[in-house]
Amino acid sequence: MPFRVETFDRIEDAARALAANRNARFYGGGTILMCAVNAGSQSFDTLIRINRNDLGIIRAEGDRMSIGSGVTMSQVLQSRDLDFLHPVAIAVGGPAIRTAATVGGNLYAAAPYGDFATALLALGAEVQFGGDGGSAMPIDQFLADRDRHRERIVSNILVRRPGDAGSFRFRKVTRVKPKGVAVMTLAALLPRSRSGIRVAYGNMAPTPVRAAAVERALEGANLDEAGIGPALAAATRGLSPASDALASQWYRQEVAPVHLKRMLLGQAG
Ligand SMILES: Cc1cc2nc3c(=O)[nH]c(=O)nc-3n(C[C@H](O)[C@H](O)[C@H](O)COP(=O)(O)OP(=O)(O)OC[C@H]3O[C@@H](n4cnc5c(N)ncnc54)[C@H](O)[C@@H]3O)c2cc1C
Structure with missing residues (x-):
């Protein structure tokens, strides 16, 4: 199927064109979209771009x-x-x-x-x-x-910007090093005050999600083995990750507390 490319100078005009055409997609860097184009995707036929970046x-x-x-x-x-x-x-x-x-x-x-x-x-x-x-x-x-x-x-x-040095943590769990896609991704904002804690997972749900039970368990807790115990016990509470070619649901649920522990304690690996 031939693809049309529509190019605009102003984001307002591009946004109008995108909203008016269900078969259009906005083109960012194209690393995902061009794979779909090359695979002959039938789900869209128009790419919308912005000229001046x-x-x-x-x-x-x-x-x-x-x-x-x-x-x-x-x-x-x-x-x-x-x-x-x-x-x-x-x-x-x-x-x-x-x-x-x-x-x-x-x-x-x-x-x-x-x-x-x-x-x-x-x-x-x-x-x-x-x-x-x-x-x-x-x-x-x-x-x-x-x-x-x-x-x-x-x-x-x-x-x-995270307020305290070291309060933002990020960890990507892969099977293929150094640039494989993630079995799961973990990120956390852990202010020294221990209030306003945010913990997020990738690949544990269809979109990135917050681990609400983990956040609650960490409020006011010390970031040591004893202090994080309740958070580890709640690592996957309320989440049903998918099974896919990278890992089964069971595997993701089993390894989540291991990687959460390493992230919270600042351990390597
Ligand atoms: C070999 C390979 C390895 C990859 N590895 C990783 C990885 O390790 N981690 C990872 O997270 N991702 C990875 N990706 C996926 C991808 O490269 C990234 O997620 C990238 O950030 C997608 O951005 P893009 O601009 O290329 O998206 P595009 O392909 O341009 O667009 C993707 C989707 O986002 C929409 N979109 C793009 N920009 C906007 C916007 N401004 N407003 C509204 N909609 C928009 C598009 O319409 C489309 O639906 C990989 C991809 C490939 C091909």
């Missing part, structure tokens, strides 16, 4: 960083302001993928992808859409209802 900007906005949705993983790695996200960006694919893979595309990437989105969920980021008057949506809300937002264009993501 206003979406590739990283800037400070008050006490938060605004990351344009078109910022690539390589650009994240080059940004000193985003140093807290370097361990995440380096975990996405290999060097060739990272030069094209965007932050916006990662928000929409189906499992087993979405490592960056998992980190943004732990950090309590907010998502802004183009042609939308600029209101920001908590990433929890965006991910919980992601399919409803397929006809919109994410313009940028707002994220606060």
Whole structure:
């Protein structure tokens, strides 16, 4: 099937064109979309692009960083302001993928992808859409209802730098080193005060999710073997991860507490 490419200068115009055509997809870096095109996907026939790359900007906005949705993983790695996200960006694919893979595309990437989105969920980021008057949506809300937002264009993501050094943790569990896709991804924001804790998993549900029972068990707890015991016991409470070619549901449930423990205690491996 021939694919049409429609290119716009303004995000507002691109957003209107996308909303008006159910067979259109917004083109970020194309690392997922072009695989679908090459595989002869029948689910869309039009690609919508933006000409001037206003979406590739990283800037400070008050006490938060605004990351344009078109910022690539390589650009994240080059940004000193985003140093807290370097361990995440380096975990996405290999060097060739990272030069094209965007932050916006990662928000929409189906499992087993979405490592960056998992980190943004732990950090309590907010998502802004183009042609939308600029209101920001908590990433929890965006991910919980992601399919409803397929006809919109994410313009940028707002994220606060973690306050305390070492309070943001990230871990990607793979079987193929160094750049395999994730069996599961874990990310956490662990403020020293132990309030406002956020723990997120990738590949333990259809979209990245928060581990609510783990967060509750960690409130006020010491991050030592005894203190994290209740959190480990609750590691997969309320979650039914899928079985796929990478791992079974049983395996994911068995290894989740092991990797959660290593992340919380800051252990290698
Ligand atoms: C070999 C390989 C290895 C990979 N490894 C990893 C990995 O380790 N970890 C990982 O997380 N991912 C991985 N990916 C998946 C992918 O590269 C990343 O998730 C990437 O961030 C997707 O971004 P993109 O810009 O290329 O998305 P695209 O392919 O352009 O788009 C993907 C989806 O997002 C939508 N979209 C893109 N941008 C926007 C926007 N601004 N607003 C609204 N919708 C938008 C598109 O319409 C489409 O539905 C891998 C892919 C390949 C091919």
